[in-house]
Amino acid sequence: MKLTKETVLNKLVFLGTAGARYVAFGFQRQAGGLWFNFEGINVHVDPGPGAFIHSHKKGLEPNWVDVVILSHRHLDHCADVNHILEAMTLGGKKKRGILFCPEDAIEIDPVVLQFTRGNIEKTVIIREGMEFLISDNLKVVFPVRNAHGVETYGMVFYWKKKVGYISDTAYFEGIEEKYKDTEDLLILNVTMKEPNPRISHLSAVDAEKIIGEIKPEVAILTHFGRTMLKAKPWEVAFEISKKTGVNVIAAYDNMIFDLETLTVIKQR
């Protein structure tokens, strides 16, 4: 099902659900990031490899994007950022749009070209605890620096609904407290089935703990690595649902989620 400027209204599209090297760069799943539409404002979060193509294939034109957010500089989250910004500004013809990113994404070995940044309206460096009003009824907050080696931030959107995205991170004490406002929808990057202290990603066990404490209306698991794919993400989601009483969904590529009704849209 292709979307249009009208039908994408208040939807969230999973342009990718791949996490980490094997699944993202072995192309076992797409890694195009998350496309949110909040009352007409298009926010593309983590445009990884193929984001440009996956958007177009879904009917979503990158030049509709108003805001791009990079949670961090790893390539599975930002490989296509220059393409998206280039499309957003029509190759620099129209100065528009905001980019949010951690400082190390543009200061050290920049992942966003200086030229491309020159074409957009504004670059906002994410700081821990920062709040930013995107429009009168849309605010984004970056509650905490995640534990992921490079500078990494999750985010909470305050809109008609409260929507949180816990990007790549190892589990850390107090993470639930930082994202506790996420009453409606919580998206988690759950890369591993079992915890592995050597890898700074969430496991299904961590996700269960976080979801069980925050108790959002709906939780969506995404950013799957090999062990999660092998375990069948929908089965893992079902188990977490049973244990926490929360409606937990495993995302799939090109899944469309209605942000108003908090339900997955059936596609043919």
Ligand SMILES: [Zn+2]
């Ligand atoms: Zn990462």
